[in-house]
Amino acid sequence: MYRSSKTFRGYPCAHRKWRHEGHCSLLHGYSRSFEVWFACEERDRNGFVMDFGDLKEPRRWLEDHFDHTVLVDADDPLLEQLRSLEAAGGCRLVVFEDVGTEGSAREFYDYLEPWVQQRTQGRVWVHSVECRENEKNSSIFLAPPRPAGA
Numbered sequence: 444m445y446r447s448s449k450t451f452r453g454y455p456c457a458h459r460k461w462r463h464e465g466h467c468s469l470l471h472g473y474s475r476s477f478e479v480w481f482a483c484e485e486r487d488r489n490g491f492v493m494d495f496g497d498l499k500e501p502r503r504w505l506e507d508h509f510d511h512t513v514l515v516d517a518d519d520p521l522l523e524q525l526r527s528l529e530a531a532g533g534c535r536l537v538v539f540e541d542v543g544t545e546g547s548a549r550e551f552y553d554y555l556e557p558w559v560q561q562r563t564q565g566r567v568w569v570h571s572v573e574c575r576e577n578e579k580n581s582s583i584f585l586a587p588p589r590p591a592g593a
Contacts, residue, residue, distance in 0.1 A: 445483050446570055447492040451502060452476040454509035457534075458542040461519045473576040475509050475544075477551055480570040481559065493559070493567050501555055508550070511535060514542035544582035548574040552584045 457472035481493040508514075513534040515525055522538070529536040539550050552572040559567050568586065575581035 445486055445492045446480050448478055448480045449493070449495050449498060450476060450478045451505050454505055456509045456512045456514055456537075458514035459519070460543055461516060461521065470513065475547065476575045477505065477548070478573040478575070479551075479555065480572075481567050482570040483563075483567045485566060487563075487566070493563070497562060501558060504554055505551070508537050509547075512537045514539060514547075516540065516542055544574040544576050544580065545584070548572045548582050548584035552586065556586065 452474075454475045454477075455472060456475060457470050459470045460467040462468070483492050486492055487494065513525065513529075514537050515522055517538050517540050519525070525534070525536055528534050539546055541547075541549070549572075551574065552569055555572065556569045559569055568589065571583055571585045573581050573583045
């Protein structure tokens with residue numbers, strides 16, 4: 444198996460983990476980054492696992508969801524107030540099931556894996572996605588094991 448990684452940096456966003464009993468329940472922000480590991484058994488005609496020049500669309504997805512946005516959990520009790528703030532032009536709201544780094548890594552994986560499969564005709568898969576909220580904290584979502592011969 445061959446693997447290669449691509450890092451996407453500089454996505455300033457705010458979020459809150461409303462269930463947390465400490466300061467994480469308050470809106471706070473970081474500049475997030477994502478590191479994706481791609482894998483394949485056969486490289487392309489250029490010897491690449493993944494042609495990084497092809498990643499413009501995933502970069503736009505990250506910008507749409509994490510660049511100057513406010514991330515909230517779908518069940519956040521302040522969701523309607525935050526929607527009102529967005530309607531008044533005070534923020535750009537993004538709602539996920541889980542806005543922590545764990546959930547954000549999974550959200551990007553869930554978007555990226557089918558895109559990579561389609562783009563490479565199944566030759567490449569996403570091995571893992573790491574979401575980093577600062578230089579000290581990150582979470583990794585590992586792809587489910589691939590069936591033999593898949």
